[in-house]
Amino acid sequence: MQTKQTVNEGLKRSYAVTISAGDITARVDAELKKIAPQVRMPGFRPGKVPVNLLKKMHGESVHAQVVNDAIRDSLDKLIRDEQLRPAMQPQVELGAGYEQGKDAELTISLEVLPVIEAPSTDGLKIERLVVPVTDAQIDEALAGIAGNNKSYKDAPKTKKAAEGDQLIIDFVGKLDGEPFEGGAAEDTALVLGSNMFIPGFEDQLVGVKTGQEKTITVTFPADYQADHLAGKEATFDVTVKAVKTETETVIDEDFAKNLGLDSLDKLKEIMKAQLEQQTAGLTRTQMKRQLLDQLAAGHSFEVPPSMVEAEFQQIWTQLQQEAAQDADPAAALKQIEDEKDEYRTIAERRVRLGLLLSEIGQANGVEVTSQEMGMLVQQAAAQYRPEDRQRFIEYVQSEPMVAAQLRAPLYEDKVVDFLFDKADITEREVTVEELQAAIEADETAEAAPAAKKAPAKKKAPAKKAETAADDAEAKPAKKPASGKAEKAPAKKAEASADKPAAKKAPAKKAAAKK
Missing domain, CATH: 3.30.70.1050 (Trigger factor ribosome-binding domain)
Structure with missing residues (x-):
């Protein structure tokens, strides 16, 4: 050679x-x-x-x-x-x-990656905004649990069902007078006004009594998931076996025991821990932004254009998806097009911060253990069909760059924790509203060009202040309509001298249709 x-x-x-x-x-x-x-x-x-x-x-x-x-x-x-x-x-x-x-x-x-002198970890100053959990918050959370665990009692047989009442019904659905597959059920609990069934079904049961039989006519939505029913008119023969009214839910020892706990105090203890965990995520996000701002302000060096372009494409794809869901997609798309250069600057910031964190971690012996890496691979493999999981694991093992992408988010978090331990941290008690306002202020101050011209639907653009980890810790992600968990973009902080990909990862399992 x-x-x-x-x-x-x-x-x-x-x-x-x-x-x-x-x-x-x-x-x-x-x-x-x-x-x-x-x-x-x-x-x-x-x-x-x-x-x-x-x-x-x-x-x-x-x-x-x-x-x-x-x-x-x-x-x-x-x-x-x-x-x-x-x-x-x-x-x-x-x-x-x-x-x-x-x-x-x-x-x-x-x-190639730039040669970066290990940044100094001295002189970092961070304010931790702490949200104490109050008894009122715990009571509110318990009321929410009670609201999701309603109980009902039989109403007098003469009572006419009203919205909020629960019916126990049998029903048989028919198309052109013939029962269709999946259209029948027995002893089904239905709360009127819950909109659990297709439009029109519950409305026609208002006023029924225990023991009454009634035939109702409904039209399935055009986008109904069962193709043979979509847009079709159908009848349902309904037998009302019981009308029940809601009983008052008392939050007491029996309520806690019905949830499988020893006592009400234990339930309150669990709720307090959950509330603290929620605000802890917000607090960490706000602290991390302070940390990254100090690192960004103190370092400037050339970053690989290919890494910036890859990061920009991730940001841009997310922005385009969000714009397409806006109330005025055309205006939202024009807005992000006008700010395209600013998003490239944000991508460069993310890459630079990722490289800085990587350098700090390497200089100070921060590592992801083999056990931790094994857990990451198993978690990633779980997103694939069972028959493809072992093939995915072998793919990661054979492709160091893919493994580095999986490792990078955890590695970054461990470096951030290392820097938190080195920083001079002061605490200040605030309300959850004040903490959220501080985070929103950071977003606006750091890079929020969208604030200049808000689209018709006020939807924040992709978060821009953090490195690859972004806002993942701040609050639990909402599940998308498909029921499939959203996946974070691959991180690049630990890019290394790895082989080019030679194998193809197995296809991820498709989201189940509802």
Whole structure:
């Protein structure tokens, strides 16, 4: 292998690499000898097929695999010999005129990570905004639980059902007078006004009594998930087996025990811990923003354009998706287009902060343990179909850059925790509203071009102040309509000298239809 550097400009590097024809031929011959014992051909004993026939049968496919392996090995050797730290996956091009029997001429282009002197961790000052949990908040939370655990008692048989009452019903659905699959049920509990059933169903049951039979007519929505019912008119023969009225829910010892707890005090203790956890996430977000602002203000260095572009594309995709859901999509799209340069600046900030955190972590021995990494891989694998999970795990194990992307969020959090331990932290008690207002003020102050011209629907653009971790800790993410958990973008803080991807990850399992 012969190597010549052709470009060395800033963080850009390019090399001309030659793999000799003799080396490729030797590799092909060695591979053919390796597979010879497994080849079966009529008229020849196992392992005795002549080499010239092996080449005729398998030479082309073996040659292609050998060239691919030789390119990978050459890239690895180049990275080791030149002590390169690729920012992103290197680009490798095989000369257009290559054919068997000739030298393979490669062009390898990449961007390297900048050399960053380990930033000082001294002098960091952070204010922790603490929200004490009050008895009133605990009572409010308990009232919410009680509201979701309503109980009902039988009403007099003469009572007419009203909104808020619970019915116990049997029903049979019919299309053109014939029962349809999945349209019947017995002893179904239905609270009138809950909108659990298709539009019109509950409305026609207002006023029914225990023991009454009634046939109602409804039309399934045009977008109903069952195609054979979508947009169709149907009748339901309903038998009202009971009308029940809501009973007052008393939050006492019995209420706690019905939830499986020992006492009301234990329930209150759990609710207090949950409320503290919620505000702790907001507090950490606000502290992290202060920390990142101080790091960003104290460091300026060139960052790899490819990393900035990749980060920008993630931001841009998210913004376009949010704009498409806006009340006025055209106005929202125009707004983000007008601010495109500002979002590129935000992407550059994120990349720079990610590199800084990575450098701080490496300089101070911050690590993600093998046990922690194993848990990350298992959690990521759970997003795939059961039959694909092992293949995904093997894919991560064979592709260091993919593993680095999984590791980066946890690594970043551990570096942030390390810096919190080093910082001078003062505390101030605030209300949850004041804490939320402080976070919103940070968003506006750091980078909120959208505040200049709010779209018709007031929806905040993608968070821009943090590095890759963003706002994930602040509050639990809402589940999307599909029922599939949203996935955070891959992080890049730990980009390293890794191999280019050679395998394809298994397809993630599709979200279940409702």
